[in-house]
Amino acid sequence: MATLQEPISDLQFVDDFYFSALSNSAEDHQLFPISDSTYAEELQFQESLMSSLITPQPTAATTTPQSNGDEPTTTTTEPGQSSTSFCEICADKKDPGDMLLIKSCSHSFCSDCVSKHVTARIQSNTTLVPCPGLDCGSALEFVDVGAVVPPHVAARWDEMLCEALIPASEKFYCPFKDCSAMMVMEEGVLITESECPVCHRLFCASCYVGWHAGIGCEEFGKLNEDERGREDLLVREMAKSQSWMRCPHCKFYVEKTEGCLHINCRSFKFVMALVAGADSNSAMPAERLGANIMVVVSRDHQCR
Numbered sequence: 001m002a003t004l005q006e007p008i009s010d011l012q013f014v015d016d017f018y019f020s021a022l023s024n025s026a027e028d029h030q031l032f033p034i035s036d037s038t039y040a041e042e043l044q045f046q047e048s049l050m051s052s053l054i055t056p057q058p059t060a061a062t063t064t065p066q067s068n069g070d071e072p073t074t075t076t077t078e079p080g081q082s083s084t085s086f087c088e089i090c091a092d093k094k095d096p097g098d099m100l101l102i103k104s105c106s107h108s109f110c111s112d113c114v115s116k117h118v119t120a121r122i123q124s125n126t127t128l129v130p131c132p133g134l135d136c137g138s139a140l141e142f143v144d145v146g147a148v149v150p151p152h153v154a155a156r157w158d159e160m161l162c163e164a165l166i167p168a169s170e171k172f173y174c175p176f177k178d179c180s181a182m183m184v185m186e187e188g189v190l191i192t193e194s195e196c197p198v199c200h201r202l203f204c205a206s207c208y209v210g211w212h213a214g215i216g217c218e219e220f221g222k223l224n225e226d227e228r229g230r231e232d233l234l235v236r237e238m239a240k241s242q243s244w245m246r247c248p249h250c251k252f253y254v255e256k257t258e259g260c261l262h263i264n265c266r267s268f269k270f271v272m273a274l275v276a277g278a279d280s281n282s283a284m285p286a287e288r289l290g291a292n293i294m295v296v297v298s299r300d301h302q303c304r
Helices: 016-023 036-054 111-123 142-148 151-164 217-221 230-241 284-288
Strands: 060-064 073-077 099-101 108-110 171-173 182-184 193-195 202-204 253-256 262-264 271-273 293-296
Touching: 099 111, 099 142, 108 111, 111 142, 111 151, 142 151
Parallel strands: 253 293
Antiparallel strands: 060 073, 099 108, 171 182, 193 202, 262 271
């Protein structure tokens, strides 16, 4: 008797109930000891059971919240995969909720590493923060990673981004080193005396130094560094109003009250001739400001 051989791969379903009926045929002398309706019901049940076994199971989804109201990024985990993710920066396994997906390049790193990376870049005054991925040319966006960095870093980054939008020709900074606040210059307006809105100190917006009252920018630029202090400028203004003169060698201010128009310099044996004089009540106000004032009061002073 010929036997029909079928490939094993074609036998996708095995009807155990059918073979059970055949195995009992020798004893019962019946090929099908059950009715057609019963067999049909049993066959339908087995088909449903096998179908449920081979149907793919739904994948597990993990939702990672994003900042600034954007749609959250969902990380899908297939059955049999690990529920942890690998961070390429710290080389640690992290929970999916601790990972941050970079939308511009699809790289994924843990939030702690991203925060440290952004902080280091902002502290170096770099507005553009590149993706820390190897050989990745993408940049991190503030709206994507701003929520995972410290608040003061996020505020500084936001401020730097705003400053980058202003042309360099329209902005200047407070000249005081402990402030350096940025200000915007109004187009077509010539500003000299200005007040910093942050430290509230006056400065000259023309030469970008502290305000030099009573002295022009050109004259101020000729002064030595040790003569540009606030007290020095006050003494200079007082000397100008009182017609005091200054020795060109020792730099002392002198005031003629009486006597000859010639004055000997005590330090350099230099003779200075006063071509103009003015009456002055006292030089004490200038002395209280720390100025070096030499007042000539000798009536018997002789010309040499």
